[in-house]
Amino acid sequence: MGWAIALHGGAGDIPRSMPSNRLEPRKAALHYCLQIGVEALKAGRSPLDVVELVVCALEDNPNFNAGKGSVLTGKGTVEMEACIMDGNTKSCGAVSGVSTVKNAISLARLVMEKTPHIYLGFEGAEEFAREQGIEVVDSSHFITLENIERLKQAKEANRVQIDFTQPIHQELKDGPKGDQIGTVGCVAVDGEGNLAAATSTGGLVNKMVGRIGDTPIIGAGTYANKLCAVSATGKGEAIIRGTVGREVAALMEYKGLSLNEATSYVVKECTPKFTTGVIAVSASGxxxxxxxxxxxxxxxxTEDGYTEVGIWAGDE
Structure with a gap:
């Protein structure tokens, strides 16, 4: 048993032809955020602190679809979602429809720790944020030129999408195409087997105002118990239908599958192709x-010295 950490910046139709000026900042962010998490674990920070810290750093990076880089609704607004969960206690907190909170994941943790509830949304979440004194900014802080262009292209094509060119409901006869900006997440376990998971997102380009995805739904995009911690990314509706996070834990609990066996089965058998990515850690590291x-x-x-940073199969 030893500590371990994993993080993601989105899964999807990421072309190998992605220009270096778009690819390199994302790779650098993965290295940077991984190092933040590793140093925090080595310093004895709790997994809950670690996943919040890492996701905050990812939210602050405009190259991912969370926080600063959140994509826009059909009305050109930002509606962010986040969720955090502690494995030992199953305590959890989630928010949706956040538009002024700099780090939605930190607000989700406050919901977990400072309210009798699990999930707050929209004006209720915003009001709670103001009451707690968490950092808020003007909503324009989250709107990037890239995401204005994404919304424009989505509207011109009259579709909801997770990238520049790939509609959510398009039949993938010729395989996926496009450029990806993704949900972020982190999972961590310490040397004592304590687990935590956190996920944050801006949702879908041109989504309906009020749409809620998998990220803040316990057992779908985010889940942790005493066996494992899971964060999912991809097409939220598919992840919700597959109850992806809980399914991984259930296969370990009831079928005795290993973490790798469980995640592989869920990704291959419980969700359609081209829809889902999962990161997970187990209590044993x-x-x-x-x-x-x-x-x-x-x-x-991992504590034994293994490190991987990758985007496509075979490039780690």
């Missing part, structure tokens, strides 16, 4: 990063 998409921005490290 195992790491799994599985996806059925073209690629997944991902990174992990």
């Amino acid at each position: 195992e790491v799994a990063m599985s996806y059925n998409t073209v690629g997944m921005f991902r990174a992990c490290a």
